[in-house]
Amino acid sequence: MNGQSALTGLSCIKCGGLYPADDRLTCDVCGTSEGILEAEYDMEAVARGLTREALAQRPMSMWRYAELLPVPAEAERPPLQVGWTPLVDAPRMAKMAGVARVILKDDGRNPTASFKDRASAVGAACARMFGRSTVACASTGNAASSMAGMAASMGIPTTIFVPERAPEPKLAQLLLFGARVLRVHGTYDEAYDLCTKACARYGWYNRNCAINPYLVEGKKTAGLEIGEQLGDDPPDWVVVSVGDGCTVAGICKGMRDMKQLGFLKRLPRVLAVQAKGASAFVRQWEAEAEEKLPTEDATTVADSICVSTPRNWRKAVRGVRKSGGTVLAVEDAAILDALRSMPRLSGVFGEPAAAAAWAGVLEARSQGIISADESVLCMVTGNGLKDIRTAVNAAGQPHDIDATLEAVAQVVGEPS
Numbered sequence: 156m157n158g159q160s161a162l163t164g165l166s167c168i169k170c171g172g173l174y175p176a177d178d179r180l181t182c183d184v185c186g187t188s189e190g191i192l193e194a195e196y197d198m199e200a201v202a203r204g205l206t207r208e209a210l211a212q213r214p215m216s217m218w219r220y221a222e223l224l225p226v227p228a229e230a231e232r233p234p235l236q237v238g239w240t241p242l243v244d245a246p247r248m249a250k251m252a253g254v255a256r257v258i259l260k261d262d263g264r265n266p267t268a269s270f271k272d273r274a275s276a277v278g279a280a281c282a283r284m285f286g287r288s289t290v291a292c293a294s295t296g297n298a299a300s301s302m303a304g305m306a307a308s309m310g311i312p313t314t315i316f317v318p319e320r321a322p323e324p325k326l327a328q329l330l331l332f333g334a335r336v337l338r339v340h341g342t343y344d345e346a347y348d349l350c351t352k353a354c355a356r357y358g359w360y361n362r363n364c365a366i367n368p369y370l371v372e373g374k375k376t377a378g379l380e381i382g383e384q385l386g387d388d389p390p391d392w393v394v395v396s397v398g399d400g401c402t403v404a405g406i407c408k409g410m411r412d413m414k415q416l417g418f419l420k421r422l423p424r425v426l427a428v429q430a431k432g433a434s435a436f437v438r439q440w441e442a443e444a445e446e447k448l449p450t451e452d453a454t455t456v457a458d459s460i461c462v463s464t465p466r467n468w469r470k471a472v473r474g475v476r477k478s479g480g481t482v483l484a485v486e487d488a489a490i491l492d493a494l495r496s497m498p499r500l501s502g503v504f505g506e507p508a509a510a511a512a513w514a515g516v517l518e519a520r521s522q523g524i525i526s527a528d529e530s531v532l533c534m535v536t537g538n539g540l541k542d543i544r545t546a547v548n549a550a551g552q553p554h555d556i557d558a559t560l561e562a563v564a565q566v567v568g569e570p571s
């Protein structure tokens with residue numbers, strides 16, 4: 156009833172080479188940075204198993220899509236509830252943007268408060284399945300805190316490489332989930348490379364999404380959910396912020412699967428949003444280059460998408476292109492404005508990288524990319540409490556008053 160994985164193997168997205176579905180990470184021919192592998196499934200078996208009737212009986216979590224996940228039914232999984240996050244209609248945001256409809260998919264509601272739990276849940280299950288003693292990961296915060304949480308729920312030790320600039324709440328999560336935290340003097344990119352080397356040296360399981368073909372499958376479940384939750388009335392656009400590109404690539408793949416399976420009537424166009432100061436993926440898209448462009452130093456207030464070298468650009472470019480979508484970058488000032496307007500107009504409080512997607516909606520509207528009669532689903536990839544310092548800076552200060560009604564009246568005026 157809960158379904159069995161229909162995974163058949165792995166294929167290289169560069170050379171097309173085929174591999175069995177074992178615990179390799181990248182293509183032997185194309186190497187560790189170019190040879191990203193894609194999980195392949197027996198789509199006939201998926202179609203037989205993943206019916207509306209079957210889904211009606213399944214758990215309200217990402218594991219309801221067992222056929223399209225790389226984890227066999229008998230494998231141990233984190234006991235936490237990941238995925239099947241709610242949709243929130245935000246009519247006042249729609250009014251502000253001048254579009255027909257804005258829907259938020261609130262992935263800040265996951266157990267460790269970000270979208271990354273979808274990938275980390277698969278990572279923890281795979282590490283156990285492949286008999287690895289430790290999981291390692293390099294992250295600006297969410298991938299790490301999420302991996303630490305999922306691993307803690309299964310009793311798996313974690314070693315986490317963080318860059319110097321990780322926001323404190325994410326660091327606190329890591330330490331409280333019992334991770335061994337190595338704070339690297341350097342950027343995210345340096346922390347990432349060091350983690351990859353350490354995994355090779357110590358035999359740790361590498362959670363880095365860009366090169367681990369199974370983790371991105373977890374991210375796909377957001378696209379599967381969009382297909383199931385909005386299949387009969389799909390939004391015209393799905394808007395996602397981009398760092399490495401795994402999130403947007405996963406969502407694109409999930410929505411394509413749901414289109415193929417007949418759940419999703421139309422494939423939404425995907426708008427990938429970056430911060431201007433960290434827009435390597437946008438440049439890669441605009442150059443239409445088949446090879447990776449040289450790196451430029453990234454800086455943005457949205458720490459989760461502060462990436463100089465998008466590791467999964469090829470999958471992401473393909474996904475956005477197949478959807479008929481496009482990409483754009485927004486200024487940090489626009490991200491901070493969006494950080495303020497989204498919670499006020501919807502009650503959903505996203506971290507800066509989530510606000511970036513909403514800023515992207517407004518920018519796309521003003522550029523005429525999104526038109527007035529179109530509907531938009533905006534992915535809220537992380538909860539606002541993930542980066543309190545930025546939130547407080549953006550929010551301004553409370554009114555300081557004495558404990559008297561006069562003082563209240565000075566602020567709010569006399570009752571009418």
Ligand SMILES: *Cc1c(COP(=O)(O)O)cnc(C)c1O
Pocket residue numbers: 269270271297298396397398399400401402403459460506508509536537
């Ligand atoms: C990681 C992350 C992203 C971007 O995902 P990529 O796979 O790096 O493109 C966006 N928002 C939040 C909150 C994230 O943690």
Ligand SMILES: [Zn+2]
Pocket residue numbers: 167168169170171172182183184185186190
């Ligand atoms: Zn290859």
